[in-house]
Amino acid sequence: MNTARITPPRRGRPGYDLESLLAVAVKVFNERGYEATSMEDLSRRLGITKSAIYYHVSSKDELLRLAVDRALNGLFEAADAAAAMEGRAIDRLEHLVRSSVHVLVERLPFVTLLLRVRGNTAVERRALARRREFDRLVSDLVEQAEAEGDVRPDVDPAVTSRLVFGLVNSLIEWYRPRGGMGADALADAVCKIAFDGLRQDRPT
Amino acid sequence: MNTARITPPRRGRPGYDLESLLAVAVKVFNERGYEATSMEDLSRRLGITKSAIYYHVSSKDELLRLAVDRALNGLFEAADAAAAMEGRAIDRLEHLVRSSVHVLVERLPFVTLLLRVRGNTAVERRALARRREFDRLVSDLVEQAEAEGDVRPDVDPAVTSRLVFGLVNSLIEWYRPRGGMGADALADAVCKIAFDGLRQDRPT
Numbered sequence: 001m002n003t004a005r006i007t008p009p010r011r012g013r014p015g016y017d018l019e020s021l022l023a024v025a026v027k028v029f030n031e032r033g034y035e036a037t038s039m040e041d042l043s044r045r046l047g048i049t050k051s052a053i054y055y056h057v058s059s060k061d062e063l064l065r066l067a068v069d070r071a072l073n074g075l076f077e078a079a080d081a082a083a084a085m086e087g088r089a090i091d092r093l094e095h096l097v098r099s100s101v102h103v104l105v106e107r108l109p110f111v112t113l114l115l116r117v118r119g120n121t122a123v124e125r126r127a128l129a130r131r132r133e134f135d136r137l138v139s140d141l142v143e144q145a146e147a148e149g150d151v152r153p154d155v156d157p158a159v160t161s162r163l164v165f166g167l168v169n170s171l172i173e174w175y176r177p178r179g180g181m182g183a184d185a186l187a188d189a190v191c192k193i194a195f196d197g198l199r200q201d202r203p204t
Numbered sequence: 205m206n207t208a209r210i211t212p213p214r215r216g217r218p219g220y221d222l223e224s225l226l227a228v229a230v231k232v233f234n235e236r237g238y239e240a241t242s243m244e245d246l247s248r249r250l251g252i253t254k255s256a257i258y259y260h261v262s263s264k265d266e267l268l269r270l271a272v273d274r275a276l277n278g279l280f281e282a283a284d285a286a287a288a289m290e291g292r293a294i295d296r297l298e299h300l301v302r303s304s305v306h307v308l309v310e311r312l313p314f315v316t317l318l319l320r321v322r323g324n325t326a327v328e329r330r331a332l333a334r335r336r337e338f339d340r341l342v343s344d345l346v347e348q349a350e351a352e353g354d355v356r357p358d359v360d361p362a363v364t365s366r367l368v369f370g371l372v373n374s375l376i377e378w379y380r381p382r383g384g385m386g387a388d389a390l391a392d393a394v395c396k397i398a399f400d401g402l403r404q405d406r407p408t
Contacts, residue, residue: 031322036240090403115377118235142402152404155393159385163397166374167367173319174366181363189359193367197401198346199294200356 016046018056018066025063026109034064034113035120061123064113068127071114072134074103079137089144090151094191096141100168101187105177112172138165164194220250222260222270229267230313238268238317239324265327268317272331275318276338278307283341293349298395300345304372305391309381316376342369368398 016024028037028045039060043050057063082096104111114131117124142164143157151160168190175186220228232241232249243264247254261267286300308315318335321328346368347361355364372394379390 033237033239035237150404151402155396159393160397160402162378163371163394164402167371170370170374189363190367192359193364195401195403197399198355198364198368199399200354
């Protein structure tokens with residue numbers, strides 16, 4: 001073993017910046033639940049004092065806001081990119097589903113936290129409102145694609161969009177980036193099932 | 205207003221049997237999280253003493269076990285019924301998806317609680333083990349249906365079954381029986397999207 005490896009000097013011990021502090025906080029929130037986690041718990045887990053945490057954020061609420069915004073901003077960027085595309089709504093929809101899978105894979109702990117928010121605080125209610133806004137964008141796309149004849153008309157567009165994003169969101173329950181399939185393969189699988197279904201030969 | 209309406213006599217006040225006690229407990233667990241709910245909280249919400257609760261169950265853990273078993277037993281009955289069917293695996297799979305949607309609608313609070321179990325206690329770990337067993341049954345069915353040429357071979361059967369049941373399970377996030385669509389219509393929508401996809405015309 002090479003003990004001579006040089007580690008860069010770090011201020012303080014263990015030395016968190018906002019980013020690494022947020023990562024640990026989100027991990028703890030996901031494990032124990034946001035409600036059930038106190039600043040005391042966070043300070044113990046981080047191995048730093050509560051005032052060291054307050055150096056970075058004013059409250060547990062602010063940690064939550066930063067975390068869920070990380071997820072929401074990713075999803076809204078994906079929606080903006082889809083909206084800016086030319087062509088048929090079904091292609092924009094497929095693009096949005098695909099890039100949402102990427103957001104989910106890249107920001108898994110943040111999206112996991114977002115999807116568990118229940119609306120008990122102002123920060124949570126704001127997150128739920130933004131989620132509803134995103135859902136409306138998806139539902140509008142489905143409706144437009146249906147009007148263009150590309151989406152089956154025998155399921156309500158609101159229900160279709162909920163089912164499809166239910167499928168996307170359910171990835172947080174089992175997908176683990178390490179050792180699992182890559183984001184591209186996962187997005188392919190999601191799009192195949194959501195757009196064309198699992199059935200191989202269907203009577204038309 | 206008719207104040208002369210006769211209400212049936214009730215023992216005690218408010219008078220819970222195990223069934224109604226369980227219903228309230230599950231509601232509180234779903235609102236606040238199982239971990240964060242104490243027997244004290246339950247006793248306050250029920251408006252009865254803790255010893256009145258202990259008359260019915262020995263612990264909070266037992267309430268959880270009874271509740272998640274309500275969900276799991278429903279799902280395993282559905283799996284048994286599907287397994288007993290004659291014919292192709294894809295039809296058994298569709299039957300299982302359809303009846304799982306029914307279990308979910310009829311036992312929504314119990315399934316919701318089950319799907320949020322994290323594995324912190326023996327009861328939770330047992331619930332997770334039974335969920336994995338159910339997932340294996342689904343995955344076996346998908347594999348069999350693929351071997352019979354009825355399921356698209358370009359997605360791994362384990363991934364396909366996770367996506368389909370992810371879609372089913374995501375119903376707990378938005379479906380509300382009251383005022384919403386009925387269980388049959390919901391099961392139809394789920395099966396259409398999962399088996400044939402949302403796309404209307406596809407090039408083959």
